[in-house]
Amino acid sequence: DAKTxxxxxxxCAEGRAANLPCNHSTISGNExxxxxxxxxxxxxxxxxxxxxxxxxxxxxxxIITEDRKSSTLILPHATLRDTAVYYCLRASxxxxxxxxxxxxxxxxxx
Amino acid sequence: xxxxxxxPSRDICQxxxxxxxxCQVDSQVTMMFWYRQQPGQSLTLIATANQGSEATYxxxxxxxxxxxxxxxxxxxxxxxxxxxxxxxxxYLCSATRGSSENTIYFGEGSWLTVV
Numbered sequence: 661d662a663k664t665x666x667x668x669x670x671x672c673a674e675g676r677a678a679n680l681p682c683n684h685s686t687i688s689g690n691e692x693x694x695x696x697x698x699x700x701x702x703x704x705x706x707x708x709x710x711x712x713x714x715x716x717x718x719x720x721x722x723i724i725t726e727d728r729k730s731s732t733l734i735l736p737h738a739t740l741r742d743t744a745v746y747y748c749l750r751a752s753x754x755x756x757x758x759x760x761x762x763x764x765x766x767x768x769x770x
Numbered sequence: 771x772x773x774x775x776x777x778p779s780r781d782i783c784q785x786x787x788x789x790x791x792x793c794q795v796d797s798q799v800t801m802m803f804w805y806r807q808q809p810g811q812s813l814t815l816i817a818t819a820n821q822g823s824e825a826t827y828x829x830x831x832x833x834x835x836x837x838x839x840x841x842x843x844x845x846x847x848x849x850x851x852x853x854x855x856x857x858x859x860x861y862l863c864s865a866t867r868g869s870s871e872n873t874i875y876f877g878e879g880s881w882l883t884v885v
Contacts, residue, residue, distance in 0.1 A: 694874070696876075698784050700880070701860070701879075701881070702878055703774075703862055703876040703879045704813070704862070704876045705876075705880040706873055706874070706875060706876075709873065744840075747812070751874070755817065757803065757815055758803075758813075758815070758874060759807075759815070760812040760813040760814070761812060762812055763812060
């Protein structure tokens with residue numbers, strides 16, 4: 661049970677914003693939404709996480725709906741190096757165990 | 771952030787042998803975990819490494835096959851015992867500092883091929 665639902669794959673043109681959706685309709689009040697990405701044969705790289713407010717860092721923005729049932733990861737200006745599998749996960753503040761689903765394969769096209 | 775180093779990064783192992791993977795974190799962390807990623811698959815949690823006590827294993831993983839140690843707050847080992855080709859995977863260590871630091875970090879993984 662991955663607890664989140666993501667599209668299997670997406671394409672994005674280089675230089676454009678990549679918007680990756682995630683559904684987590686059964687999320688609990690104390691569960692954070694985490695995003696990681698994995699480039700082939702490397703360990704998962706942390707991108708961003710949030711509880712209910714929108715978050716932004718140097719890599720991406722995270723938009724969480726008011727009901728917290730879904731979220732969107734935004735890469736504002738995608739580059740070819742952003743091609744990776746992107747995982748949306750949920751984890752409680754204390755458990756710290758992550759359950760990985762299948763993720764979204766994002767391909768940035770030149 | 772926490773930097774997590776794993777050794778070996780890659781190895782080819784003979785069937786029936788055992789291999790120990792080391793995970794070193796550059797700062798004290800509260801929790802450490804071990805994951806497995808089989809070829810073409812997503813990550814699966816093997817166990818939580820508990821300092822000074824037995825690890826907590828997820829369903830489908832047992833201590834005899836995957837013994838884990840965590841002698842202190844910054845170091846853990848995972849042994850893959852009596853290996854078979856089905857154990858060919860990337861094994862990943864992850865760690866977090868706990869409630870005041872929510873980010874969970876991953877090492878680069880140890881890619882094992884069993885022949």
